[in-house]
Amino acid sequence: MTEDVRRRVISIIMEQLNVKEEACVPEAAFIDDLGADSLDIVELVMAMEDEFDMEISDDDLAKIRTIQDVIDYIDKVHG
């Protein structure tokens, strides 16, 4: 499950942020390491919500900083 989630998350990030797979390590932070700005984050969240059929609240979003944070969040939602 987690490996499948990881693969889909990274695929979306590569597409949305136009970054290479090598950059998408678990600890990579969207803003500091992957060059995202606030608008990119909004687009990224929309794409994740579509892909994983969920809604990420603004409160939860504030806690998400890295790729691993997203994967953990999705694992938690889909338990």
Place this chain on the structure above:
Amino acid sequence: MTEQRRRVVISGLGVVSPLAHTLSDTWDAVVSGRSGIAPITKFDASGFKTKIAGEVTGFDALAFVSAKELRRMDAFIVYALAATEMALHDAGLLTGTPLGDRTGVIIGTGIGGIATIEKEMATLLEMGPRKISAFTIPAALANLAPGQIAIRFGAKGPINCTVTACSSSNNAIHDAFRSIVYGDADIMITGGTEAAVCPLTVAGFNAMRAISTRNDAPEKASRPFDTDRDGFIIGEGCGIIILEELNAARERGAPIYAEIAGSAVTSDAYHVAAPPPGHEGAVRCMTLALKDAGMMPADIDYINAHGTSTVLNDVYESQAIETVFGEHAKRLAVSSTKSMTGHLLGAAGGVEAAITALALHHGTLPPTINLDNPDPECTLDYVPHRARTHSIHGALSNAFGFGGVNAVIAFKKWAESETL
């Protein structure tokens, strides 16, 4: 003796047009009298009265913007960035150093990101407000054309976006010219951009009966001053000119295509779409532009006409030229390059300023193609069918927009031998 005002020259040109993706190829197409009008490919136009346009096709946007940037910009912004990069390169200003606070950007656009608005509206209706892209507003805002140019090239001087329909570009050039004359900037990136070949625009202009429905012969559809004209053809693209204070341009050895000697803007205060008979607003505008330039009617050898291929414009613009120029109207040449490019709306004046500058530079009168049977009420020399070699010392470029806006730019040939 009053101090001579600061003089302004054109030191760089960049064009993306329905004819070609570069300035030099666009100029070659203009001189050879080729049409850029073809069936619409950007959407399924089979249910529309008009199925033809002047589209920019096969354009390699990724040569100018990243895939990530492309998602947050409407095409009118992408065209503007591309044409600006080419114009700055042409001017020798693409050095990688930010252009700084003595360089400004004033760009016109008629309807900005209308295709983005149309697309996101469909998403809103089908899927609800949560599915609207965060890039909707910055992709569509008209002033993000100059905004993205300023950000990309580090231009921190005056910035503005003129939105005056089909005279947007000339309003921009007028304001940019004055920014240099007044001393607010030494270099101005100006012109106009448009990317409005989309269902809403075509349907809207169709409803106004403003555009041609000659779908069976696209290349013949834009026929300014011809008896059989039946409206304009929507075009898209971008024309950017780099204006520079004369001494600054000379000091750095910049290429000089022509001088902008003066300009003017007037209002018809008459009707949202139609010009008044005799086009008094255009008469005053051409007269004021000549006065601003310190030129006499006899100094003008060429007019790049607004020449839309609509029934009213072409007659009234011809009448206005006769009123301003009197007997000299029979001697000067008037052509509408929209016969080849189509009508680029807010970008028209930018592309036509670039063409007019090259006409002066090369001593070549661009043709009006498709002028097979001149309207009996259009009696000037429209340079039918073929370009002509002819020394041009002074030129005007006319642009008139819905809302009754008239904006005219006066050009002078640049001669390196000229004493200052």
